[in-house]
Amino acid sequence: MVRVAVMGAGGRMGKTLIEAVHQTPGVQLAAGVVEPGSSLIGVDLGELAGLGRLGVQAAASLDAVKDDFDLLIDFTAPAVTMAGVAFCVAHNKAMVIGTTGLTDEQKAVLADAGKQIALVFAPNMSVGVNLCFKLLELAAAALGDDYDVEIVEAHHRHKVDAPSGTALGMGEAVARALGRNLKEVAVYGREGQTGARKRETIGFATMRVGDVVGDHTVVFGTEGERVEITHKASSRMTFAKGAVRAALWLKDHPVGLYDMQDVLNLK
Numbered sequence: 001m002v003r004v005a006v007m008g009a010g011g012r013m014g015k016t017l018i019e020a021v022h023q024t025p026g027v028q029l030a031a032g033v034v035e036p037g038s039s040l041i042g043v044d045l046g047e048l049a050g051l052g053r054l055g056v057q058a059a060a061s062l063d064a065v066k067d068d069f070d071l072l073i074d075f076t077a078p079a080v081t082m083a084g085v086a087f088c089v090a091h092n093k094a095m096v097i098g099t100t101g102l103t104d105e106q107k108a109v110l111a112d113a114g115k116q117i118a119l120v121f122a123p124n125m126s127v128g129v130n131l132c133f134k135l136l137e138l139a140a141a142a143l144g145d146d147y148d149v150e151i152v153e154a155h156h157r158h159k160v161d162a163p164s165g166t167a168l169g170m171g172e173a174v175a176r177a178l179g180r181n182l183k184e185v186a187v188y189g190r191e192g193q194t195g196a197r198k199r200e201t202i203g204f205a206t207m208r209v210g211d212v213v214g215d216h217t218v219v220f221g222t223e224g225e226r227v228e229i230t231h232k233a234s235s236r237m238t239f240a241k242g243a244v245r246a247a248l249w250l251k252d253h254p255v256g257l258y259d260m261q262d263v264l265n266l267k
């Protein structure tokens, strides 16, 4: 049995993760942490997630529950996640990280942490998106440099980072397959006299609207045709189930930094 703690238990993903952990055999909801000073401290995690009483209360810090869990699932914000990584390294806990918007320096810290603990870090934990990463590599390799690549994503009005981690991951997958460096070819939005499109660029467009859970489309276009690969998430449960799957997978794997392609055997 993997004893799981959920960081950011009161968040959109936090509540969905509580439900997914509660539903899944082999994992036990052992703890949940909310922001220090939050009015949710002491609230039953089941009540928080709308499941009824589960007998585990929201804690104010990881320290307060450090002996209660083996693995931390963290879908919060970069600074919170990095503090969680330091805690998990210090206390030898495994981690599943879904937080997006990390800097390159923060990602380097995760790679270092992977020398001491087992972590899965992925911008999108859904099976469908991870299949799309694979399809995108195949499409980019087959279509090659004749096709322009543009990536469009839409998310709910509360999302704080852009483009989404998934869109950036899709850009990286395509750039890798085309032998390009995304940092050199990415164009984040266009306005005014932009000039004609440079062939090697990979463009990103972002929408923030209403309650969209997460839509991503990658368009490959040339004279005469377009190929579009689209994923639409209609429930956060698809991400939460992926995170729980990663938690169970980590139980049988040594220390290291992994992603969902490893978990789903898509490499």
Ligand SMILES: NC(=O)C1=CN([C@@H]2O[C@H](COP(=O)(O)OP(=O)(O)OC[C@H]3O[C@@H](n4cnc5c(N)ncnc54)[C@H](OP(=O)(O)O)[C@@H]3O)[C@@H](O)[C@H]2O)C=CC1
Pocket (backbone or CB within 6 Å): 007, 008, 009, 010, 011, 012, 013, 014, 033, 034, 035, 036, 038, 075, 076, 077, 080, 097, 098, 099, 100, 101, 122, 123, 124, 125, 126, 165, 239
């Ligand atoms: N990899 C994937 O598959 C997915 C990744 N994500 C990513 O997950 C992250 C969270 O998304 P979402 O759930 O929508 O965001 P929310 O803002 O709903 O949730 C974040 C939660 O973290 C809490 N929090 C902030 N500081 C602390 C702290 N110090 N200790 C404990 N909890 C804290 C917040 O509390 P408060 O509200 O009180 O500030 C909030 O409840 C984002 O980066 C998003 O992009 C989302 C979906 C899927």
Ligand SMILES: O=C(O)C1=N[C@H](C(=O)O)C[C@H](O)C1
Pocket (backbone or CB within 6 Å): 100, 123, 124, 155, 159, 163, 164, 165, 166, 167, 213, 214, 215
């Ligand atoms: O913030 C969200 O909601 C989501 N974030 C992730 C991202 O940035 O890619 C994944 C998902 O699309 C939902």
